Amino acid sequence: xxxxxxxxKQYDGKTVVHDVSxxxxxxxxxxxxxxxxxxxSTVMGILSxxxxxxxxxxxFAGKDISHWKSKELSxxxxxxxxxxxxxxxxxxxxxxxxxxxxxxxxxxxxEDQEIIDRAIAYMELEDFQDRFIDELSGGQRxxxxxxxxIAQDTEYVLLDEPTNNLDIYHATNMMKIVxxxxxxxxxxxxxxxxxxxxxxFYSDYICAFKDGRIAKFGTVEEVMTxxxxxxxxxxxxxxxxxxxxxxxxxx
Amino acid sequence: MNGIAVRSxxxxxxxxxxxxxLCAVGYLVVEVNFSNPNLVRYAMKLRxxxxxxxxxxxxxxxxxxxVFQSIINNTIVTPCxxxxxxxxxxxxxxxxxxxxxxxxxxxxxxxxxxxxxVLMGIVATLLYSYLFRKTNHNVLYVxxxxxxxxxxxxxxxxxxxxxxDPNEYDTLLTSLVAGFNNINNEIIVFSVILLGxxxxxxxxxxxxxxxxxxxxxxxxNLGVDYDRCIRRLLLGVTLAIAVAxxxxxxxxxxxxxxxxxxxxxxxxxxxxxxxxxSVLFGTIVLLGGQLIVEHLYTYTxxxxxxxxxxxxxxxxxxxxxxKKV
Numbered sequence: 001x002x003x004x005x006x007x008x009k010q011y012d013g014k015t016v017v018h019d020v021s022x023x024x025x026x027x028x029x030x031x032x033x034x035x036x037x038x039x040x041s042t043v044m045g046i047l048s049x050x051x052x053x054x055x056x057x058x059x060f061a062g063k064d065i066s067h068w069k070s071k072e073l074s075x076x077x078x079x080x081x082x083x084x085x086x087x088x089x090x091x092x093x094x095x096x097x098x099x100x101x102x103x104x105x106x107x108x109x110x111e112d113q114e115i116i117d118r119a120i121a122y123m124e125l126e127d128f129q130d131r132f133i134d135e136l137s138g139g140q141r142x143x144x145x146x147x148x149x150i151a152q153d154t155e156y157v158l159l160d161e162p163t164n165n166l167d168i169y170h171a172t173n174m175m176k177i178v179x180x181x182x183x184x185x186x187x188x189x190x191x192x193x194x195x196x197x198x199x200x201f202y203s204d205y206i207c208a209f210k211d212g213r214i215a216k217f218g219t220v221e222e223v224m225t226x227x228x229x230x231x232x233x234x235x236x237x238x239x240x241x242x243x244x245x246x247x248x249x250x251x
Numbered sequence: 252m253n254g255i256a257v258r259s260x261x262x263x264x265x266x267x268x269x270x271x272x273l274c275a276v277g278y279l280v281v282e283v284n285f286s287n288p289n290l291v292r293y294a295m296k297l298r299x300x301x302x303x304x305x306x307x308x309x310x311x312x313x314x315x316x317x318v319f320q321s322i323i324n325n326t327i328v329t330p331c332x333x334x335x336x337x338x339x340x341x342x343x344x345x346x347x348x349x350x351x352x353x354x355x356x357x358x359x360x361x362x363x364x365x366x367x368x369v370l371m372g373i374v375a376t377l378l379y380s381y382l383f384r385k386t387n388h389n390v391l392y393v394x395x396x397x398x399x400x401x402x403x404x405x406x407x408x409x410x411x412x413x414x415x416d417p418n419e420y421d422t423l424l425t426s427l428v429a430g431f432n433n434i435n436n437e438i439i440v441f442s443v444i445l446l447g448x449x450x451x452x453x454x455x456x457x458x459x460x461x462x463x464x465x466x467x468x469x470x471x472n473l474g475v476d477y478d479r480c481i482r483r484l485l486l487g488v489t490l491a492i493a494v495a496x497x498x499x500x501x502x503x504x505x506x507x508x509x510x511x512x513x514x515x516x517x518x519x520x521x522x523x524x525x526x527x528x529s530v531l532f533g534t535i536v537l538l539g540g541q542l543i544v545e546h547l548y549t550y551t552x553x554x555x556x557x558x559x560x561x562x563x564x565x566x567x568x569x570x571x572x573x574k575k576v
Binding site for chain 2 (some may be wrong): 046049050069070071072073074075078079080081086088089090094098099101102105106152
């Protein structure tokens, strides 16, 4: 249902995304990986309507996303970027309540409140729900943001480097949450990741970028090979199988 | 926001509204000789337009500053720090300079004001939206450029007045150096209509302010047409600043003080409350200040001096007390 066709983007004459096309499988976790400047974050930005593209299509349910009404799209596609410096005095519950904005505007219905309660409970934030966002730790804040996305109740969730600035414990938790979003709530999750092993362990598909093009798109097993990864990152790789998952060691 | 906080904010706003009314009544009746109806009428004739002008100013500056801060997601910036009122002064001077003080445009205060407002709307929207786009909403850059622009506009304006015919300059001066003791009464009605129209045409965007403060990415995620919304709100802000500057002249720090006091007192994200708080604070500061100036200092010190001194100190406090900018 979400399909990218011949996407291109230039910055100051330099092509950062070059004729990228791929189809996003529904109900799966898809990770975009690649070295710095490979274009993965730009593709994510274009998918999330934050960056204007130069050419190409992003088709959602048969219609290009620029032809969608912003409000309608926001009921089906949620976006979470890495920069979330909220300047307002906002409690966790208020933040999660914003997830219902596309549906009810500023006024929430009792049904909305129920959905908000469930989202907060799902992220185990009940004890924090009346705390201000700026008083939370990075991990808690990230969970609050996810709770908002859950309240938004969309089929698709786009996450731009969700493990950024998190320690191993919180990053791993984050990845488990991503998996649950897909397995328990049936969402299609598309995320940009820097850690290859997180991508390998927690996703279904990997889309690997290099120099603005897709170097390899496929299932985890297809992408996580010594040859492919070495070619993408220009680093030597060894692949080991742990818990039936191919994990990489690089040096 | 939980119920208790909402209720306590309501209580705070009610207390402020009562204070505002007290100030307004106080301003009208202090030291009026009620035994002589002629004196009462005379006092009211002097004071009522002034009171009205101050209410309009408080509304324009309080609302505009708060909205502006929310648009660019930074609470230490006000439209005035970006040179919006020097831009207005420049436009006003330039119109008189190029058209001449004898023309119908300059003689009719309302017509002159209308021309100023239209020009201001166009120039400011183009200029500031370009600035924000170009710097990628980097507030520090915008602030820096704004400071430079303030003196840039100021210099052009001074140059224009120097080359100007002295008679023209004399006519210009009366409408240029507006102040609380020299309010442009002619344009009060026009100002009220203009502000009313701004609020009416921007009612949808104003309702989106709460969402806008979550940042560009989140606003777009939640289905807001971000760029259009920001453009329209920015236009509203510049027009409101133009109204305030035309009425009472530039008061740089008032917006900063009242918007931040409102944020500090109410500690909420709800703009319906924040804007109201900011407007009420504005009225209290202006009316209270003017009361003190008129009756305690008997006009020796203008209220803008208090506002600038107090505002400057408060600005420093805000800068120093913030952990990160």
